[in-house]
Amino acid sequence: MSEDQSCAVNPDIPTQESLPLAVVQGQSLDSLPKDLYIPPDALEVFLDAFEGPLDLLLYLIRKENLDILDIPIAEITRQYVDYIELMQNMRLELAAEYLVMAAMLAEIKSRMLLPRPAAVEEDEDDPRAELVRRLQEYERFKQAAEDVDELPRMGRDVFQAEAGAGNRQVVKLPPEVQLPDLIAAFQDVIKRASMYAHHHVQLESLSVRERMSSVLERIRASHFTRFDDLFTLEEGRMGVVVTFLAVLELSKESLLEITQAEAFAPIHVKAADSAQAVPEQATGT
Amino acid sequence: MDIKRLKQIAEAILLAAARPVTLDQLLALFGENERPERAEMRAALEALEAEFDGRGIELVQVASGYRIQVTDEMQPWVSRLWEEKPARYSRALLETLALIAYRQPITRGEIEDVRGVSVSTSIMKTLQEREWVRVVGHREVPGHPAMYGTTKEFLDYFSLKSLDELPTLAELRDLSTIGEELQLDLSDIPETQLAPANDDSEPEQDAEVIDMAQAPDAAEDDSPATLH
């Protein structure tokens, strides 16, 4: 194990090179390991620089270019404990995890010192195995975090491209209705109204009902419309009949008036007077 | 910096900004030693504007600076980005619509008589705004209530040539006795948007519906209600 390298190496984290040894809080610092010297005002920063005991250990290992798979436990433990003591001396609040790690290192160290029979050695776990596993596992995610940080990031490296899109009002779509739904609704309402037995609706074909609407729309109460004009010859005979039925039905319901000045004179129709109350609505748009 | 480079940077800035940027603001984004002349920048912007020609975007100047925006011509597609999924119509609305279709011209009071409950103003308003229903006259009774009828838009929406194509009451009665599977067929008709994969099954089902919905004698070629 590479015990004698340690003195040559300084931690190269926060500002270690600045202050002379002697002046720190008026204390003699001769007792501190030289490679561990950190100005006290930087200690907190130093502590912050590590994400925990695993990170600190990794730092100690990497600092000395050691193979993580073959950690010199005695030396690393010594350095680690020195750091911990230093921090405690400075009365820095130390996360409990750091102390747990110190205990774990001490335990591994003691197990390493125990003589083991050569025959067993092959099979038995290296006392460092668990620590090595945890260090590696932590290190790969430490690396992964750095990799993630390198990924192109929105608003830092790349930016959403956006063009103005006019007024960005949310368009509310009207609901869709399917014909079967409409028919089902009609069936329901008719059933509810106990009108199934009635023939009322059956009597006139729907086209007459529809034509009644369109005739009503075309005539006005204010003036007469020529009866002939209500018919569209292109519709054929069926169309003429439907319109005629519609006019008769409207007349029966007193919705329109039919007049003829004299025999064989043109017949005129107009909306019933009642519609005059609201002519602009009655004639539709 | 050549004009091609300036154009590139200006485009990137305007697209990233998502707000209008003035010429001065544009220039301020350059380091001092690389900052172009105003005239150079203006030329780059003009070149950019010309480049957009025939694309779906354009460079415009508004009060607060230059902005890249989508052309009006693209609005039909773009505006659908912010469409909201439609809700469904209430039972009351569908029943009201059905009564108007089958019993027109019909007053609100008559609808209420059949349905046994009052018809809300908002339903009548919705139906008229949708342009499925309109006032076709007024009944000669006290208060002269408006009579409602369906519109051409109503027929178009439901792909009907005329109201004749709605099943008659007699047919509806048959329908309800024929049983479940037929009704299932009816309600299964894939309508509009999302079902291009159902293309195969659609024509058959449609044919079936037409069969049931058309009154046999009214289904002539010269069906009267095709005009309006």
Added chain:
Amino acid sequence: MDIKRLKQIAEAILLAAARPVTLDQLLALFGENERPERAEMRAALEALEAEFDGRGIELVQVASGYRIQVTDEMQPWVSRLWEEKPARYSRALLETLALIAYRQPITRGEIEDVRGVSVSTSIMKTLQEREWVRVVGHREVPGHPAMYGTTKEFLDYFSLKSLDELPTLAELRDLSTIGEELQLDLSDIPETQLAPANDDSEPEQDAEVIDMAQAPDAAEDDSPATLH
């Protein structure tokens, strides 16, 4: 519709949306009778991507769809548009995020086990507020701790299409004392370069890593990060 027209419309839509748009969402913006085939749309997007080449913008695919973005090459100019500097994230946050991304679903306790320190509540809160991370279930152990996973927003933010695009995790090495021959053997096999699967000592963990970070189907079908 020809490809030039489709390209034009796609560009306008993607720029107007200002968020990623999927192929299906794009197609849904077309009326039924003008809707292009998926293959046509995809070809148009590819043509658009090629057209952007060498410009300050690019068409990329991220988890939530296609996105037009300003390239990082334009960052020096564009970043000056905003006075506020983009947020920098602490190592603690990034390590926690990395563990959730690579090891999901993972509990807070499991994160703490790997990191060797406790995970602060504020970090978990920040990650969830940014909508990068969310609770995807609870571990069936005493206390039912929440398990965390990453979201589509996480992938979008880091310009990733899926979790398998995350940088590959470093492989675990075996203890040299036990594994010297093994390592020799392994170094003879060239095609295993990237796969962490060559670690015999921890098959389970590696399997998990492969599931999450490498196998494309696993990332699509099972991984919570592709859900929403």
